Amino acid sequence: MLATSALELHAVDAYYGDSHVLQGVSIRLGQGRLLGLLGRNGAGKTTCMNVTVGLLPPRRGGVLVFGEEVAKLPPEQIARRGVALVPQGRRVFRSLTVRENLVVAARKPMSGGASPWTLDTVYAMFPRLEERKVQAAAYLSGGEQQMLAIGRALMSNPRVLLMDEPSEGLAPQIVADVMATIRKLKASGLSIVLVEQNPKLVFDVADDIVILNTGRVAVAETTDKVEHGGMDLSQHLGVF
Template structure:
């Protein structure tokens, strides 16, 4: 019998003021898989991530982590339930050191089912951060900042990792490194939603794909099937 999804959204609607942005969003993230959330600029991808993380309250619908309904929880409570966001633009504490950024996010005793991470494990994952551990976050390169943003999210002991444009502004070599890290995290059992403009990167990692346009799901399926028929994605994403 299939296990329950790591994360599910059922009929989620969200607004910015009077503007209806997300329309009846339904999706499921299976345990230990990567779901790529694709769409054109302004399609509602980041809004969907913010709704899951509690940064934008949904107007209706249900969001659940496993069996736990997190729809009405605060962002802090959603984080404690096992959802971590790696935000677009990284948004770290630039005046704190690398190690201080990680320490601030550390969760000492997560509930059952949430793997605790130590700073030593983050340094094993990102040796470059250990080399820069005393540097201020604002002094890091873009790639190093992205590593720190991922490491900081892991320190909260997530079950579900939300990654919003993790390759934005990065050199190709660093993009490849980030991809390898995401694969390793999936292999360790973490479930990931990946918002990404870099379609080849997203399809190379994803198990499942959901495409949204104007805040509505317009395509979904196994990544392998969509890779075999790129015309379906190209039509929805406006790629010619």
């Protein structure tokens, strides 16, 4: 096991009832790198996220966070080990204020040192959230709710950040803002998995690419090799 592996899914089989959704999926996220996870609808991208955070235990295979097996742990213990999810559809606590959404997620980093992410540092990254801190999350725009979902995940001071379709349903300018935020987080050294429907967004920011096709890994390469290696991605991604 390489010490620089922040997250590994190893030969994971996962099921919803009798439906075999992930079939021997192996994915490796290097420490401080950004992995783009692509695939058509139903390919298994969100299922990979759910397996990683403990919402769907794998039937077979392993999940390692910085070399520690976490596949049998409940979600709250996986979160304590430094894994945070920005879920598809944002799922903010609509009846709570912006500040309450952030405070409820606060957690000290595993190292026990100073927290890089606090209310102040989240507000510094998203000034709009500070302006709206006493407003109920239900009344935020879609873009503001996405900022809040990212800020809430950061408040747990994660070592691995999973982002599931962060651009979904957002206007182009807000998408550009979200991607700029992702670049800043990557530059800070955070290890990130970015799930997206839009390949162009992913290729612009990712170090590595994994493409799922009907529950299996079809491509696992560096972004440069995928972009310039002459691969025909249309069979895995449709129109591209």
